[in-house]
Amino acid sequence: MQSFIQIDSPAYLRAEQLTMPAEWGTIFGNDQPLVLEIGCGIGDFVAQTASEKPETNFIAIDYYNKGCYKTCRRLERHELKNVRVLREEARQFITERLPKASLAAVYINCPDPWPKKRHRKRRLVNLQFLDFLQEYLTPGADFFFATDFDDYGLDVAGFMPELAGFENCLAPEPFRHDIPGYHRTKYMRKFMAEGKQIYFVHYRKL
Ligand SMILES: C[S@@+](CC[C@H](N)C(=O)[O-])C[C@H]1O[C@@H](n2cnc3c(N)ncnc32)[C@H](O)[C@@H]1O
Numbered sequence: 001m002q003s004f005i006q007i008d009s010p011a012y013l014r015a016e017q018l019t020m021p022a023e024w025g026t027i028f029g030n031d032q033p034l035v036l037e038i039g040c041g042i043g044d045f046v047a048q049t050a051s052e053k054p055e056t057n058f059i060a061i062d063y064y065n066k067g068c069y070k071t072c073r074r075l076e077r078h079e080l081k082n083v084r085v086l087r088e089e090a091r092q093f094i095t096e097r098l099p100k101a102s103l104a105a106v107y108i109n110c111p112d113p114w115p116k117k118r119h120r121k122r123r124l125v126n127l128q129f130l131d132f133l134q135e136y137l138t139p140g141a142d143f144f145f146a147t148d149f150d151d152y153g154l155d156v157a158g159f160m161p162e163l164a165g166f167e168n169c170l171a172p173e174p175f176r177h178d179i180p181g182y183h184r185t186k187y188m189r190k191f192m193a194e195g196k197q198i199y200f201v202h203y204r205k206l
Pocket residue numbers: 038039040041042061062063064067088089090091108109110111112124185186187188
């Protein structure tokens with residue numbers, strides 16, 4: 001069993017110390033747009049993306065302790081001040097700590113695919129989740145989803161048009177295998193090295 005790593009980093013927040021919802025303007029010390037990455041893994045994507053967007057505040061969450069630790073270490077190495085990391089489950093975190101209509105973008109990269117048919121209901125991203133998430137998005141907010149798993153990519157690309165009040169930024173295609181300028185995550189690089197294609201879905205709230 002892996003031992004639990006104590007994380008002592010200025011980027012790391014403990015949700016139980018925050019208000020419900022949290023006051024993100026006070027936490028970051030400014031009112032820049034707020035963006036959420038769900039399942040940040042080792043933090044390579046958020047570090048690269050946040051370093052290109054210093055005028056945006058990023059929240060990176062993952063319920064994997066070691067991933068949060070690695071993410072914080074990476075942010076410190078890059079001296080990034082516009083990212084906060086929490087070891088949190090996505091739905092619980094959003095419900096408890098985010099004000100409605102507060103997110104300018106959400107990124108979900110290579111979420112666990114739950115490939116077995118009987119496990120598919122465990123997938124994070126489905127129509128119910130998007131219906132829940134959309135209340136937390138500002139008008140004009142971006143939703144990015146990326147997966148290497150064909151069935152997951154086709155499923156998300158297939159149900160997104162059913163969601164009222166969103167436009168497909170990749171139209172007329174329902175998904176693409178590349179978005180120029182979109183940083184590759186550890187899992188994307190691993191899957192691409194195995195010859196797999198990534199399915200990118202990008203929608204915007206109207
Ligand atoms: C397959 S990994 C991908 C990591 C990273 N995004 C990448 O592409 O390299 C999925 C990550 O999502 C996290 N995760 C899965 N479901 C989650 C949830 N409901 N809330 C928070 N994190 C979650 C897992 O702990 C894991 O680190």
